[in-house]
Amino acid sequence: MTRKASIARKTKETQIELELNLDGDGVSQISTGVGFLDHMLDLFAKHGKFDLKVEAQGDLHIDQHHTVEDIGICLGQVFGEALGNKQGIRRYGFFVLPMEETLVDTAVDLSGRAFWVFNVNFPTEKIGDFDTELVYDFWQSASSNLPCNLHVNLRYGRNSHHISEAVFKGLARAFRMAVEQDHRETGIPSTKGVL
Numbered sequence: 001m002t003r004k005a006s007i008a009r010k011t012k013e014t015q016i017e018l019e020l021n022l023d024g025d026g027v028s029q030i031s032t033g034v035g036f037l038d039h040m041l042d043l044f045a046k047h048g049k050f051d052l053k054v055e056a057q058g059d060l061h062i063d064q065h066h067t068v069e070d071i072g073i074c075l076g077q078v079f080g081e082a083l084g085n086k087q088g089i090r091r092y093g094f095f096v097l098p099m100e101e102t103l104v105d106t107a108v109d110l111s112g113r114a115f116w117v118f119n120v121n122f123p124t125e126k127i128g129d130f131d132t133e134l135v136y137d138f139w140q141s142a143s144s145n146l147p148c149n150l151h152v153n154l155r156y157g158r159n160s161h162h163i164s165e166a167v168f169k170g171l172a173r174a175f176r177m178a179v180e181q182d183h184r185e186t187g188i189p190s191t192k193g194v195l
Contacts, residue, residue, distance in 0.1 A: 003179075005081035007074050013066040014058040018074040022082050022179050024051025032056040032071060034064050036130035037138070040168040041071075048172035064134060072138040076145030083179065086110060091189040093178030097170035102157030106170035107150075108178045112195045114147035116140050120154040120163065127160050135164050139171070 003022040009015075028045035030038045032054055045052040054074075058067030083089065094107040104120070118139065122132035143150035152171065157163040188195055 001084075003082045003084070005078040007078050007081075009070065009074050011066075011070065014056060014070040016054070016056045016058075016070055016074050018055075018071070018078055019051075019053040020075070020078040020082055021051035022079075024049060027051045029053045032067060033058060033060050034067055034130065036127055036164075037064075037068055037071070037134075040135075040164060043165060044168045044172045046172070047169045048176045050172075050176075064129075064131065065137065068134045069137050069141050072141030073145045076142040076147070079142070079148075079175075079179075080146045083110065085188065086112075086195045087188055088181050088185050089189060090178055090180050090182045090185070091195065093174035093176065095170045095173035095177070097166045097173065099157075099162045099166035099169070101159065102162040102166045103155040104157070104163070104166035104170045105151075105153040105155065106167070106174045108171070108174045109149040110146070110178050110195060111149055111190075112147060113149065114144040115149045116143045117151040117153075120152055120167065122160045122163055123158060124160045127164060132160050132164065135167060139167070 006019040008017050026046040026049045028042045030041045032038055056071055091110050097104050118136050152167055
């Protein structure tokens with residue numbers, strides 16, 4: 001079974017094309033107009049072993065918010081589509097990721113229900129020209145559009161770049177675990193029979 005999906009989303013604020021292969025090699029082709037987000041999505045693809053292509057144009061003359069948030073929406077939607085009925089997946093994934101002085105805990109449940117917890121405070125408001133609050137907005141959009149339970153907790157960290165990188169890499173590893181096929185699971189990993 002091929003677990004791939006794509007989306008083309010156009011609004012008055014953004015135009016986005018996104019393709020995802022859950023069983024890829026970690027190959028990415030990212031062009032969002034937001035350099036720092038490009039970097040984070042490259043990391044997400046690499047550490048999740050997802051093939052990810054993102055082409056986005058947004059109203060960056062206003063700010064980066066609409067572009068970042070809408071890419072999160074698209075990523076959540078294609079994850080949900082690529083997973084199909086979720087038969088045979090592990091469902092849960094978690095990872096504790098060290099990034100130099102930073103340590104971040106991440107956990108995901110592909111439950112079909114949206115719940116978002118983000119206990120992360122950035123020491124600076126910006127990383128270059130990127131607003132650090134957009135890390136929250138990106139993942140909140142992704143989790144509510146998948147939908148899934150997503151929990152991120154910063155244990156400690158000093159550098160905003162390292163913190164954001166730990167969040168994206170940790171979630172990549174957690175998602176990688178959650179979407180993996182479990183050879184012992186022949187059906188839907190829920191007593192309800194549906195996710």
